[in-house]
Amino acid sequence: MKAKASVYITNQGITVNNKPFFSDIVFVDNELPFNKIYKQLDLNYPKYHKMDNLSKLGFLGVELLKREIDLSQYGEDRIAQIFQNSYSSLDTDIVHQKSINDKKMPSPAVFVYTLPNIVMGEIAIRNKLYGENLFTLVDKFSPQNWLELSNVQLALGKADAIMGGWIDIFENNFNLRLFLLDNSREGGLFEVK
Amino acid sequence: MNLKEELKKQLIEQLNLVEINPSDIEDDAPLFGDGLGLDSIDALELIVLLDTYYNIKIDKPEQGKEIFHSVNSMADFIEKNRA
Amino acid sequence: MNVFVTGVGVVSALGIGIKANFKALKCHKSGIRPNKIIENLLEETFVGELPLSNIELKNLLQVPVETNAPRTALLGMLASNEALGNTLLDNKVRSGFIGGSTVGGMDLSEDYFRGVYLEGNHENVTYLTTHDLGTVTDIIAKNCGEPGYVNTISTACSSSANSIMLGARMIKNGLLDRVLVGGNDALSRFTINGFRSLMIYDKEICKPFDKNRKGLNLGEGAGYLLLENETSLTQSKNKILASLVGWHNANDAYHQTGTSPEGDGAMKAMKGALAYAGLQSNSINHINAHGTATQNNDQSELNAINRIFGDTGINFSSTKGYTGHTLGASGGIEAVYSVLSLINQCVFPNINWSTPMDNNMRKPVLDFKDNVAITHVMSNSFGFGGNSTSLIFSKS
Numbered sequence: 173m174k175a176k177a178s179v180y181i182t183n184q185g186i187t188v189n190n191k192p193f194f195s196d197i198v199f200v201d202n203e204l205p206f207n208k209i210y211k212q213l214d215l216n217y218p219k220y221h222k223m224d225n226l227s228k229l230g231f232l233g234v235e236l237l238k239r240e241i242d243l244s245q246y247g248e249d250r251i252a253q254i255f256q257n258s259y260s261s262l263d264t265d266i267v268h269q270k271s272i273n274d275k276k277m278p279s280p281a282v283f284v285y286t287l288p289n290i291v292m293g294e295i296a297i298r299n300k301l302y303g304e305n306l307f308t309l310v311d312k313f314s315p316q317n318w319l320e321l322s323n324v325q326l327a328l329g330k331a332d333a334i335m336g337g338w339i340d341i342f343e344n345n346f347n348l349r350l351f352l353l354d355n356s357r358e359g360g361l362f363e364v365k
Numbered sequence: 366m367n368l369k370e371e372l373k374k375q376l377i378e379q380l381n382l383v384e385i386n387p388s389d390i391e392d393d394a395p396l397f398g399d400g401l402g403l404d405s406i407d408a409l410e411l412i413v414l415l416d417t418y419y420n421i422k423i424d425k426p427e428q429g430k431e432i433f434h435s436v437n438s439m440a441d442f443i444e445k446n447r448a
Numbered sequence: 449m450n451v452f453v454t455g456v457g458v459v460s461a462l463g464i465g466i467k468a469n470f471k472a473l474k475c476h477k478s479g480i481r482p483n484k485i486i487e488n489l490l491e492e493t494f495v496g497e498l499p500l501s502n503i504e505l506k507n508l509l510q511v512p513v514e515t516n517a518p519r520t521a522l523l524g525m526l527a528s529n530e531a532l533g534n535t536l537l538d539n540k541v542r543s544g545f546i547g548g549s550t551v552g553g554m555d556l557s558e559d560y561f562r563g564v565y566l567e568g569n570h571e572n573v574t575y576l577t578t579h580d581l582g583t584v585t586d587i588i589a590k591n592c593g594e595p596g597y598v599n600t601i602s603t604a605c606s607s608s609a610n611s612i613m614l615g616a617r618m619i620k621n622g623l624l625d626r627v628l629v630g631g632n633d634a635l636s637r638f639t640i641n642g643f644r645s646l647m648i649y650d651k652e653i654c655k656p657f658d659k660n661r662k663g664l665n666l667g668e669g670a671g672y673l674l675l676e677n678e679t680s681l682t683q684s685k686n687k688i689l690a691s692l693v694g695w696h697n698a699n700d701a702y703h704q705t706g707t708s709p710e711g712d713g714a715m716k717a718m719k720g721a722l723a724y725a726g727l728q729s730n731s732i733n734h735i736n737a738h739g740t741a742t743q744n745n746d747q748s749e750l751n752a753i754n755r756i757f758g759d760t761g762i763n764f765s766s767t768k769g770y771t772g773h774t775l776g777a778s779g780g781i782e783a784v785y786s787v788l789s790l791i792n793q794c795v796f797p798n799i800n801w802s803t804p805m806d807n808n809m810r811k812p813v814l815d816f817k818d819n820v821a822i823t824h825v826m827s828n829s830f831g832f833g834g835n836s837t838s839l840i841f842s843k844s
Contacts, residue, residue, distance in 0.1 A: 218402060221383040249698060249716065260552075260581055260602055265638070269558065272641050273565040277416050280409040281381075283642035284704045284832070287550060289603040293833030296701035302716055304697040305835055306610060309582045309600040317599075321614075324621050405706055409647060426647040 173319060174360035175351035177240040179233045181209075182347045188236055189362060202344050206232060217298065224264040224285035226341050227294045230255070233350040234295050234335070241352050243335075249302040252331035253292045254321055256308050257340040260288045291339060303331055313338035313349060315364045326355050337364070368440050376436075379414045380407050392436045408433060419447045451616045451693075453841065454686035455628075455674030457530030458784040459523045460771040461496035461667055464508070465530055470788055473796045474816050478770050480653045480665050486555075486635045488562065490644075494653055495635055496667025496772025498523070517587055518553035518578045519634035519668070523777070524588040527670035528628055533686075537593035541625040541680045544597035546615050547585040548607030548631030550776035553578035555636045584632070592628060602776070604831030605738070606697070607631050609779025609839055612673060613695040619677050626680035630672035630780030639775065640666055646705070654741035654773075656766035657750065657812050659803040661741045667772025671780030673787065690790045693824075694727065694840030696720025705832045706744050711752025713836035714738075718756050718826065721838040727824060729756050732840070734795050736782045736827040737812075739766020740773050745830065750808060765798035765813040779829035783839060786825040790843045794818035 180187040186194050186209070197208045206228040210220055213235055223231060243251060264285040271278045284290065289307040296305065304325070310317070322334040333354040340347045351364050373387035382401060390401070397403050408429045415421040415432075421443065423429065432442045458465070461479025462472035472479060482492045484499055498505075505522040506513050509529075517525075524547065537543040556575035563569040578584065585600040597618070601611045608631025615629035643649050648663040655661040675692065676684060698720060700713025707713065722729060738749055746766075753764060767785055774781055789795060798812035823843045830836045 218382070218384055221381040222406075253699075258580075258582070262580075265554075268642060269561055269638060272558070272637060273561055277413050278641050278645040279413055280642075280645040280647075281406050283645050284406055286638075286642060287602065287604045287832055289831070289833040289835055290704050291833075293699065293701075293704050293835070296699040296834055297703070300701055302698050302701050302712065305603070305699045305833075306614070306697070307601065307603050309580070309585075309602055311582065320623070324617060324623070328617070328621070404703065406646075406704070409645065412647070413645070424647075 173323060173353060175353050175362040175364055176360055177237055177352045178362040179236045179350040180348065181229060181233055183345060186236070189240055193236065204344065204346070222281060223294055226261060226263060226288065226339065227285060227291040229341055229346055229348050230291035230339050231294050231298060233348045234299065237350060237352060243299060246333045248300055250332040251301050252304040252325050252334050253295060253301065254306045254318065254334055254336040255292060255339050256310050256313060256318060257288060257338060258309065258311055259340050259342045260309055261286050263342050319364055322353050326353070368443065369436050372436055372439055375414055375418055379410050390436060394435060396433055396435055419443050421446050449620050449622065449677055450691060451619050452676050452681060452688045452844070453673050453690040453692060453787055454676050454681070454684065454688055455531040455533055455535065456689065456784045456787050457527040457672045458669065458781055459498060459527045460669035460774065460781055461498055462770055464526055466788065473767065473770060473785070476797065476799050476816065478653055478799060480667070480772050489637060489640060493640060494650065494665045496665060496774065497635055498668060516574055516578050518584060519555045520549055520551050520553065520632050521578070521584045521587040523634055523668060523670040524584065524632035525591045527630065527632065528588055528592055528672045531672035531674045532592055532628060535674060535684045535686060537595040537626065537628060539594065539596060541683055543595045544615065544618065544624045544627040545589040545592055545595040546599045546601065546611040546627060546629045547588055548601045548611040548776050548779065549581045549584055549633055550602055550604055550607055551633040551636050551639060552581040552584045554638050555634050558637050597624060603835040604833055605775055605778055606829040606831035606835045606837040607776035607779065608671060609783065609827070609829035609837040610697060612692070612779065612783055612839060613697060613837060615675050616692050616695060619675055626676045628672055628674050630670065630783065631776045632670035633668060633774055633776040635666060635668045648742045650741065653800055654769055655800045656739035656741040656768055656798055657746050657805065658801045659805045661743065661746060663742050664740045664768065665772040667774040669771060669774045669777045669781050671777055671782070671784040673783055688844040690787045690844050691842045692839065693842045694721040694725025695838070696724055697835070697837045700834035700836055702834060707748035707830060709748060709751065711748035711755070713834050714749050714752035714828065714830055715755045717836040717838035718752060718828065721826065721840050725840045727840065730760055732762060732824050732826050733822045734789060734825045735762060735764035736786045736825065737764050737766045738828045738830045739768055739798065741768060747805065749828065749830065750805060750810060753810070763795055763813050765796060767796055769799040779837065782827050782829065786827040786841050789822055789825050790841060792818060793820055793822050795820055795822065
C-alpha cells in the first residue's frame, strides 16, 4: 500500500511528495531550520514558539502535508495518528534533567514536553483531530510494522486516514518521514520508507 | 531601566513570546484571556520567573490570578515582596 | 474472534502480587506514604512506593545483584511473571509482548547524572545503557520467553492501557494468538520534580473526586494481563478470567497537559468503547476512573461521565488513593483491578473522599462491597497530550 502524500524533513532538506521543497532555506550544521520553515510558511500560530523541537518538527511536517492534502475531507475523529521513534523525548528530557542537576526550579513549560506523544497532542490541537493516536518506540523505522498497524486501523473502520510515520530528533539531528494513507484504492503514489 | 520595562522583557523571554515586542505589552492590559493568549502553563512559568529573577516564592498557584493580572499588578507585587 | 484474559499480575505500593493488592484494597489500606526508598528529593514527599530496594527486588527475582536493570524493569518482571504463570510465550502459537512505559530506565540515568554533576564521578556510565523504554521492554520480554512480536508504547498515562488495546486488536485481527500486555513505571526524581513544577502535587495523601482535592501523588508499579484467543487456549488450557470486549482511543485536542473542561477526549473514549462492545451505558456496573485527584482531571472526567450516563446512577471509583498515580503503569494496574472486580464480584472504593464536587450529584463508591453482580467494568486512562483510552472488561 502506498501513501497519498509524503513529507520528509531531514538534515538533508525538505521533500514533499518526492520533490524538493523550500530549497532556498539553507540548512546549517548545528542549527535547527524549524523557525526558518515556520517563517516561510507564514503561519500565524504563536503557540508554535512554546513547542519543543520534537513537536515543532511534527507540527511543521503536517503543515507541509496540508498543502498537498485537504485534511477536512476526513471527519474530525476519522484521522488516526501513528508515530514511531527511537529517541522518545530525550532531546527535551535532557533540558529538564539539567535544571534538576543545577538545583534550579524546573520549568513546567519544559516538563510538559518530556513525553514523546505530546507532538500528537499539538498536531491534534492545531488541526482539531479527535481520532486515535499511538506512539511506539523502536530502534529504527519499521515501514512494514507501521503499514501493518495502519492497515489494521483502516480495515477495522476505526479511521478513514492514517497520518504519521517516523519522527526522531536528538540535538541537531532530525528525521521526519511523514505519510498520509487512506482507504481509497487510487492515488497512492509514495512508498513508505 | 525601570521595573516594568525589565518585566516585559523577562515575560517575553520566559514565555517564548517570540512575535511580541515590549512596546506591544501595555502596563495595565490583562495578560491572560485574549491579550497575549497565555495559558495555565504560562501562569506556572510566571511563578518560576518570580523565583528566578526576584527571589519570591509562591507555593499556591491560586495566588497567581491576582498577581499576574497585568504588568502593573506584577510590578506592585514585586516591589512589596522582593527579597 | 474473542479476546480472553487468562492471567493477571500486579505490583504496586500495596505490595507484590494479586493477593497483597486485593487484601489492601478490601481493607481500605492506602499504600501512599512519605518516601523511603527514593532519596534526594527536595523535601519529604507522599508517594505510592513499593517499600523494597532494587537489590531486594533482584533477590526476589533471583537476578544477580550486579545485573544492569532499572527499577521499572524489575517491577515489570515481577508483574509479568505473575500474569504469565506457567504459560509460555514462544513460537508454538503466535505470541507477543507489548509494554507501556514513560519512565523507562530514568531511575538509573538520573543517578548517573547526579554522580557526574556532584562528584565528577563517571563510573556508573553503564546505567545509561538501560535508559530507553525499548530496552526496558526487551529486558522484561526476554524474561518472559521468546515472544515473536515485541513493542513498546509511550503515550503518557495511557501507555499500558494502549498496550492492552493494541494487543487485543492484534488478536482480533488474527495477527497474534497470545500476548502479554500492560506496563510499568518506577518513581523517579525526574517525574516528581516535574509534577511539582506543574503545582499539581498534593503534600498529603490525594483525594480523588473530592471537592477539596489538591493534586496527585506519584506512585510506581506494574500491571500485566495475558490475553489469548481460542487457538491459544486450546494449547495453554488456561482458565478464562474475563473477556476484553471493548476499547477506544481518542485525542482531547485541547491542551498539551490539561484536559478540556467538558472532558471531550474522555467522553469520546468511553462512548467509542461502549459502541465497539455493542453495549449501552446502563450495562456498565462499575467504572475504574482515571481519577488522579487533580482539579482539572477529576472535573473533566466527571463531566464526561455525566455526558455519557446522563441522570443514571453509575458506580465509579478511583484507586489512585491507594497506589498513587503510577503514570505509564496506571492503565495496566487498573485493568488488573477491573478484572479482579469481575472475578470476585466486588467493587473497590474511592478512599480519602469526604465532600462532593460543586454542582454535581455523583459521589464515588466509598466502601468495599462484595456479593455484587458485576458483569461489565470500564477502566479509564487519560494521558498528557490528550491521549484518552477506555477499556471494557466483561465477566466470563
